[in-house]
Amino acid sequence: MTTAMGAALRRIQLGNALSAFGNGFTVPFLFVYVAQVRNLGASTAGVVLAAFAVAALVVLPFTGRVIDRRGPLPVAIAGSVAAAVGSLALGLAEREPLVIGAAGLLGAGIAVIQPALATMIVWCSTPVTRSRAFAGQFFLSNLGLGVGGLLGGLIVDTSRPSSFVTLFSIEAVMFLVLAVTAATVRLPQVPRVDDAVPTDDRANGGWRALLGDRAMVQLCVLGFVMFFACYGQFESGLAAFAVEAARISPSTLGIALAANTAVIVLAQFGVLKLVERHRRSRVVALVGLIWTLAWVAAGVSGLVHGSQAIATGALISTYALFGLGESMLSPTVAPLVADLAPSSLVGQYNSAFALVKQLALAVGPAAGGLIAGAGMYTEYIVLLLGCSLGITVLALRLGRRLTPAQDRPHRTAAPAEAAGPVVIPAQRAESVPAEPVAAQVTAGV
Numbered sequence: 001m002t003t004a005m006g007a008a009l010r011r012i013q014l015g016n017a018l019s020a021f022g023n024g025f026t027v028p029f030l031f032v033y034v035a036q037v038r039n040l041g042a043s044t045a046g047v048v049l050a051a052f053a054v055a056a057l058v059v060l061p062f063t064g065r066v067i068d069r070r071g072p073l074p075v076a077i078a079g080s081v082a083a084a085v086g087s088l089a090l091g092l093a094e095r096e097p098l099v100i101g102a103a104g105l106l107g108a109g110i111a112v113i114q115p116a117l118a119t120m121i122v123w124c125s126t127p128v129t130r131s132r133a134f135a136g137q138f139f140l141s142n143l144g145l146g147v148g149g150l151l152g153g154l155i156v157d158t159s160r161p162s163s164f165v166t167l168f169s170i171e172a173v174m175f176l177v178l179a180v181t182a183a184t185v186r187l188p189q190v191p192r193v194d195d196a197v198p199t200d201d202r203a204n205g206g207w208r209a210l211l212g213d214r215a216m217v218q219l220c221v222l223g224f225v226m227f228f229a230c231y232g233q234f235e236s237g238l239a240a241f242a243v244e245a246a247r248i249s250p251s252t253l254g255i256a257l258a259a260n261t262a263v264i265v266l267a268q269f270g271v272l273k274l275v276e277r278h279r280r281s282r283v284v285a286l287v288g289l290i291w292t293l294a295w296v297a298a299g300v301s302g303l304v305h306g307s308q309a310i311a312t313g314a315l316i317s318t319y320a321l322f323g324l325g326e327s328m329l330s331p332t333v334a335p336l337v338a339d340l341a342p343s344s345l346v347g348q349y350n351s352a353f354a355l356v357k358q359l360a361l362a363v364g365p366a367a368g369g370l371i372a373g374a375g376m377y378t379e380y381i382v383l384l385l386g387c388s389l390g391i392t393v394l395a396l397r398l399g400r401r402l403t404p405a406q407d408r409p410h411r412t413a414a415p416a417e418a419a420g421p422v423v424i425p426a427q428r429a430e431s432v433p434a435e436p437v438a439a440q441v442t443a444g445v
Helices: 001-025 026-036 043-070 072-092 094-121 130-156 161-183 201-205 207-214 212-230 238-244 250-268 270-278 280-301 308-329 333-339 344-373 377-399 410-417 437-444
Strands: none
Touching: 001 026, 001 072, 001 094, 001 161, 026 043, 026 072, 026 161, 026 212, 026 250, 043 072, 043 344, 072 094, 072 161, 094 130, 094 161, 094 308, 094 333, 094 344, 130 161, 130 250, 130 270, 130 308, 130 333, 130 410, 201 212, 207 344, 212 280, 212 377, 212 410, 238 280, 238 344, 238 377, 250 308, 270 280, 270 308, 280 308, 280 333, 280 377, 333 344, 333 377, 344 377
């Protein structure tokens, strides 16, 4: 990686960390702000949270094409400005339509930023350095969110709406800082992507080319199950299960979330050695097993009614195990999306995977909340155990479709680096005939 690419990557990571820092000031308090501070009620607060997901689902199908045609830099700047305006408007809005509209604008801006920054990281990295680049992004995002949340807790006061205006103003300023930082990035003139998929006439097909790439479709199905089974449960089903079935206090939930963040921060760079030494597909398969153990621990917390200490320890272990799995996924999945993409469709692939994530984050809380809220705790745990084991199965199936360069780039890159700087695009792996794409999606979901 050249010095210029390294400098650009550091600027991107700095802007990403600062925007996450600003986001941490508002994320933990958004529901309380809408429902209690603005006196709009819990139902409106739910609509506001849904507006984030709806806005993302609206803009993401078009974001990838714009990134590939115009470049990720203007998209990142436009998304940052939109998010800043939406954040400030949300802090000042008092009426329901204005609050929902501001939330939609903020959600759309954040949704646009994600694939744009991911594409910028791809452009400023190589297949060998890409895992560490995305691991750094994930680490800094979690660190920024955590620090921002802690500082926001010192400022927030539900009796003073002006304190929330301060929080949203800080968030808006951080998004503007991201826009300015992105504007100063000097990206390579040509995307530095070594095609894991040959760039041919399909590269101009956009969504058609993506849906025809069976490895990418399988990765999207796998991603949906991952986000549904983990991130989609944190704020709904798992929290409801912990409070109602395991009799865990809300304050203990805060400790469990802190344990999740602590594991991510402490384990992030340690797991890089594991990722670099083993096949990506097998690392993801291991995550499925770790999350299976996490859901077993959650089930134990709900069954042990005689010992609150055991229940509390089991639930904290659940969150900690999830954090370990997350730290293993960050240097694995996002780089794999980039390595599957043709050079001219990196933005499209990143946006498509972000869209899958948003779909899972929209469906996951609703499904988990309904099942756990209905008191079907055994069924809830069984469902998530099945999803976690499904992650392992889907990851191993995906591994059969990946080339060595896609599944284990560090091992395959070593001989090429020793021979010289010439990079030969990897060819598509030969694979057995598979069922149609629609059948794969239906079976995976």
